[in-house]
Amino acid sequence: MLFYIFAVLAILSAGYMVLTRNLLYAGFSLLITLLSVAGIYVLLFADFVAVVQLMVYVGGVLVLILFGIMLSSRVRDKSVLSESGNKVWGTLVGGLILMGLCYTILHANISALPWLQTTELNVLGLQKSTVQSIGIKLMTDVVVPFELASLLLLIALMGAAYIATDKPKA
Template identity: 85%
Template sequence: MLFYIFALLAVLSGAYMVLTRNLLYAGFALLVTLLSVAGIYVLLFADFVAVTQLMIYVGGVLVLILFGIMLSSRVHDQSVLSESVNKVWGTVITFLILVGLSHTILHANLSALPWLQAADTNVLGAQKSTVQTIGIKLMTDFVIPFELASLLLLIALMGAAYIATDKQNV
């Protein structure tokens, strides 16, 4: 039940983030989305990924974006609002990409990968470390959240770079 609450919160705040024209509200909706995704990671017993989500995305990237939005939200006493774009084509393309990626992931046989079978041997010997286990889990069981988190970081960096640019000289 808690998983569905976090998932619904992530989807609703993500949709609000995309559909709102106010950049500050979109930043705070991103905060709710990232926190709910971290909650989902905790429910999936992915403690390492949840802590990484909180420290890097919520603690670093989001704070940087929010400060950038707050410091540059007024240009000549006018609010900065995102421009309206063709949302129909964006929705269609996003849906097609989602269907294609879902089909690829669901039909992939991850357990037959040769590098995964070779990773069963303990390379550290008698030393106890969870890095190898976390690495294998990140590249197999939690590859989707890991890739989505990296995509989110890329989008955040692109947004921060766009906000920091001088829009009059572009």
């Protein structure tokens, strides 16, 4: 039941996000969509992915988007509105993608997946947290690429801070 609540909430807020012209409302609708997807991840016992969803997308990307919208929302006393008015093509492409996804889901042989064939009836009792195993893997086997990625992100952050600073006019 909770899955259906989160799914409907995600679909409705995503639809509102696409159809609204007010960018601030679209940003808040994106917040509801991302939180609903994180709830679906929790229901699927993908706890690490749910935490990453909350930390990276809701905590980082969405806050950045909302600050950008709020800081630039008043230009000459006019609200920033979306200028996209071609909803016919968007609806047509979205409908075609939805039909393709429905066709794929209906014709997929999901019962033949190997991990579904080996499961027992008591699935909930066997579930364990994936955070510990991912943490051990990150700090042992792939520690060098993990640290290189963190250095690359640090350099990108320093570059963004340098670009954002005001340059003294000579």
